[in-house]
Amino acid sequence: MGAPTDIQQAAERIRQKRKQKSPQGTGEKTSFSDSSRLPQSAQIVALIVGNPDATLWHDSEGEGYISMRVADHTEHTPLKSRQLWQYVAGQYYEANGRPPNSSALKDALAVLEYEANRGENYETFIRVAAANGHIYVDLGDATWQAVEITPQGWQIVNNAPIKFLRTKHMLPLPEPQRGGTINQLRPLMNTDNTGFELIVGFLLKCLNPAGADPILMVNGEQGSGKTFQSKQLKRLIDPHVAETRSTPRESKDLYVAARSSWLLAYDNLSFISGELSDAFCGLSTGSAIAGRKLFTDGEEAISKAKRPVIMNGISDIGAMADFMDRVVTVTFNRIEDEARKPEKELEYEFDRIRPLVLGALYDTVSRGLANFNHVKIDRLPRLADFAQWVTACEPESERGSFVQLLFENREQVRGDALSNDPVGQAVVGLMANCAEWKGTANDLLNLIDKLPDIPHGKHWPTDARSTSVKMKRIKPLLYTMGIVIDEKRTSKERTIFITKLPSLSS
Missing domain, CATH: 1.10.10 (Arc Repressor Mutant, subunit A)
Structure with a gap:
């Protein structure tokens, strides 16, 4: 689809003007004052295409993005984001003393989408990504730092080679610390040793985006702390304003949630329909759903995502075999009144250990990257990618124990499902x-x-x-x-x- 010719030509003139003004790449930026005689839409385009610190690109679905150099890091933003257009409108207002009209903003967006689709094609990520044999975790802080995990260890980097996107309600992770252990999390998880091992395996898979993701099903009677502990696990991997979510009404709601979070946590689910069961299975493997784009005459919009999921509250998951084969169940024990602690006290302890547990998890992921290609497993469960990855993360002396736990857990899930x-x-x-x-x-x-x-x-x-x-x-x-x-x-x-x-x- 072509762009509006007059605005595109104006943008091209601005590009050429910038090159003439700074032939040695001095980084001089084009302002609205450079193009005040142009239409509003062309002036808005000038702010982007005339900025040497801005790069336009697109994803596989043709959605446009901008990467902007800010201080010592680069930020990536969808062209349709409100944050970007508030910034553009503010810049225009400062230069002209009046806001741009909505028609000019719409025309400018069409040109920038066109320009973005002339640029490079990149894959976008939220919170966790993998590239070149390394894993990256977006810390979500103001300086766009990320943790880079390699087979040799991990470090914090300013400019990860990943197009991480930030969503409105994402929260930052604390800076990880060395010297901790994963077992520091154990006192806060109200389950037995088998349950804790399964939880640790789930957390390790959350930090590796390759392969199908498991669904962690948290069970327990009332008063066992299911919701609070689910929130802690969510905060350990992917803190978000929406720590847990209510039952999705339909499958597309899952994919809407996946656009803003890496790890999805659902609270107090009482029943999963066949449609939702299939949707959760699709989310586990990375399937896509299709629908009509808004304000179009039948143009198809594809939503594709692969996410790990936590859910609690379901005592009867039904007899949906495909769904059950993707579920890992953990039972939390009832907390007796004399052993119960205020949530503020538990939150304080969790916040204290969280940087240390994160550092230990990243150490373990590093070991998994180093061992992965050398791990051989004779018999794999349905969640083969999950089993192989966690096995690679295990110490050599314990290697294979997690696969056995998965087989035992699967039989338990099937037995419980049939009895219910x-x-x-x-x-x-x-x-x-x-x-x-x-x-x-x-x-x-x-x-x-x-x-x-x-x-x-x-x-x-x-x-x-x-x-x-x-x-x-x-x-x-x-x-x-x-x-x-x-x-x-x-x-x-x-x-x-x-x-x-x-x-x-x-």
Whole structure:
């Protein structure tokens, strides 16, 4: 798509004028006074294209950005950001004594988007990124410092080779300190040793953007501190004004949240629908969703993101096999009244140890980078990238222990899911006294409806279609119990076959 010709030509004249005024690269900037006879839109464009400290570029979706040198660092901002246009409008007002009109700002943005798409194509990142075998963590401070982690160690750098973006509600991380240990976090995590090891593994994966990300499911009865401890984990990796979020209404809400945060934390989820389950799985692997761009006649907008997730409050995650294979569950213990501490006291202790724990986590990530290509694992769980990465981070004497924890955790998740799924329990009960069964989905529903002691609940199937969908979802779970589900369609009807494996039939 072309740019408005008159404004583009004016911008080009300004560029040439700047080159003539500072042929030796003196860094002299073009001001609005250099172009006061030009239209407002061209003057606004001049502020950007005439600035030797500014670079326009775009991402793979064609969105435009500007990188601006500020003091001893570079800041990266979307061209459509309010922050940038407040700055531009303020500069114009200072030079002309009046604000620019909205039409001029709109025209100028169109030209700058055009100019950005003539520039380089870069990938953008929020909080955590990887490049050239190194990992970078944006500290989120005013000077745009980042932690650079290499196989040799870590250091704080002023200009990471990464296009980090800052969102409105991001909060800074403290500067990490050396000499701490990850175990300093242990007293603040109200779980057993296995749970803590799984939490540490999750945190280490949050610091490596490569591969599919796990979903940390925090369980526990009321009074176990699930929400507070979820917030602490969020603050350790990706502090944000929204420490935890409520249940997303639809899948696109997940991707909106992912545009402003690296680690997403959801609080007090009572149920996850099939649609949201699929969306969380997509977020784990980096899938994209499509929709129509606003104010367009059908132009498609693609939202793509891959994020680690924390969620708590779900006692029954249903029998969604794909979702369960991406979940790591940790149970927090109830805190007795005599052992309970005020949150302010806990927050003070967390803030005290946070820089030391971060330093220890970065040390461990460095070890993972050094070992990753040398790690061999004979048997991998579904979260293979997660397992391989944390194994690389383990000390040599403990290598392989985390993979075993993942296998055990997966079996626990599947067992809990099946025991909490009434349809699954009904099928298990149905097959208790027979080796095989066949019939339509409607036949099956009529049969399990009559089984005693099976609570139906609001998610119980109500017709043949919902029964068929439900059986497809619980099929992998039932297989772990030795029950095989198959479905065949003829010209007349669709038949479900349920078979008990021989080892369980004898």
